[in-house]
Amino acid sequence: MIDTRLLLDDFDETARRLARKGVDIALVDECRRLAEARRAQIRLVDAGRQEMNAGSSDVGALMRAGRKEEADALRLDLSARRANVEALERELRRVEADLDDAMARLPNLPADDVPEGRSEDDNVILRTVGYDPDRYGGREWLPHWEIAERLGILDAERAAKLSGTMFALLKGDGARLLRGLTAFALDLHRDSYEEIVPPHVVRGEVIAKTGHLTKFDTQAYRLRDDDLWLLPTGEVALVGLHQGEILAEADLPLRYMAYTTCWRREAGAAGKETRGMQRLHEFHKVELVKLCKPEDGEAEFHALVADAARPLEVLGLPYRVVELCSGDLTFSASRVYDLEVYSPGVGRWLEVSSISLVTDFQSRRGQIRFRRDGGGVEFVYALNGSGLATPRVWAAIVEHGLTADGTVVLPPALAAYVGVDTLRGRA
RNA sequence: GGAGAGGUGCGAGAGUGGCCGAAUCGGACUCACUGCUAAUGAGUUGACUUGGGAGACCGGGUCCGGGGGUUCAAAUCCCCCCCUCUCCGCCA
Known part of the structure; x- marks a missing residue:
């Protein structure tokens, strides 16, 4: 597996090197698209988790303070919101699986001084x-x-x-x-x-x-x-x-x-x-x-x-x-x-x-x-x-x-x- | 194959639902002290990922054998798998 960062940071060069091995540019592009989608999805998931984590520790603090009713209310609220985060996580797993499949089809990059040729x-x-x-x-x-x-x-x-x-x-x-x-x-x-x-x-x-x-x-x-x-x-x-x-x-x-x-x-x-x-x-x-x-x-x-x-x-x-x-x-x-x-x-x-x-x-x-x-x-x-x-x-x-x-x-x-x-x- | 006990950071080892990425000891590294070493004192010391930053760094997320589940919240509870140890069975 090559580094997805190469696709994100230096796409043209990476695509050029892969092309020497006969890789279809469309596949390389598909990998880049999925790698970008993965990053975007991670941002969404992380934001959702951060909210849930903060809410959870608030529940803990309220319980310790003896404010049980407020804790219960927050607990119910978080419970309702959990499904959203889980949906985001499912989507992330799907994107990652697709990315993994696509990346698995990319061969290693040839060394630059490998002689050019098709067969x-x-x-x-x-x-x-x-x-x-x-x-x-x-x-x-x-x-x-x-x-x-x-x-x-x-x-x-x-x-x-x-x-x-x-x-x-x-x-x-x-x-x-x-x-x-x-x-x-x-x-x-x-x-x-x-x-x-x-x-x-x-x-x-x-x-x-x-x-x-x-x-x-x-x-x-x-x-x-x-x-x-x-x-x-x-x-x-x-x-x-x-x-x-x-x-x-x-x-x-x-x-x-x-x-x-x-x-x-x-x-x-x-x-x-x-x-x-x-x-x-x-x-x-x-x-x-x-x-x-x-x-x-x-x-x-x-x-x-x-x-x-x-x-x-x-x-x-x-x-x-x-x-x-x-x-x-x-x-x-x-x-x-x-x-x-x-x-x-x-x-x-x-x-x-x-x-x-x-x-x-x-x-x-x-x-x-x-x-x-x-x-x-x-x-x-x-x-x-x-x-x-x-x-x-x-x-x-x-x-x-x-x-x-x-x-x-x-x-x-x-x-x-x-x-x-x-x-x-x-x- | 059967029964039981366990798997936590570089190592040992604590932690049985929130204040735990994780006590303590050891190792390693840095600094101070020292003629050198040792000893002592102080400090640092996980990986991955994402965002900000030229960078030093800073913020978020994930990871306590692996995978699933319960819950607002899991190292901690439940299920499956892998591995290690003890006893029994079998065996080159």
């Missing part, structure tokens, strides 16, 4: 690391699902039998590769991020306040008999951790990581771009989250991008850093860099991390604040990104490591974590 096609490739196109000529590269099924480390058929399409079942070395990858990633980040094992099931209220539960975001699975939801990403738990708190300036920045399972409905998404480990309803990921002071946001963002890229470098996987243009930015982000790993078997770049600077967009809704040493209270900035999203990295490792005899050679850094340096399957 994915206008995103900017900032750099490409370790990618040599010549390397991919002259031999056949297979998609990971073929390699993995042949080695017996991935069983799509039985996964479908248990749970349907877009679920994975890993076996033997495949399972160990997943486990090794997560331990590897957690160890890599251990010096700068505190490791958390959160509950994987959270209240609707918590997920709603991180912005992952709206009319437009129906990714999360819900438990049937409770208002509890499966984590769509560890970010929900890590950002939700401090909801409703006022932190001390000295506590910041907070840097957390969590290895969690993530569940996403991915409604209607099954198709050729979801084969194998490309997109799953359930996957495993190490998530990185930071809460920091506003003035540290940009620096923490770039550090987070570097942190998210480090596993790819250590694993020797070719990747590129893409800055999302204004029109392709995520709803709650002011700036996003995607990390994409090259998948030679699929022949595409696969997104393995999306690093977002969320500014105060989440912390305003979640009321995550900090107190300056001087005394003032402000919203923290939130940042998040995958420290390692296993399915696609798993896939890239399998595809890149394929040798002529069908086995898969692991990056040296992983061997100790997986327990072998080559995946040979069962044969």
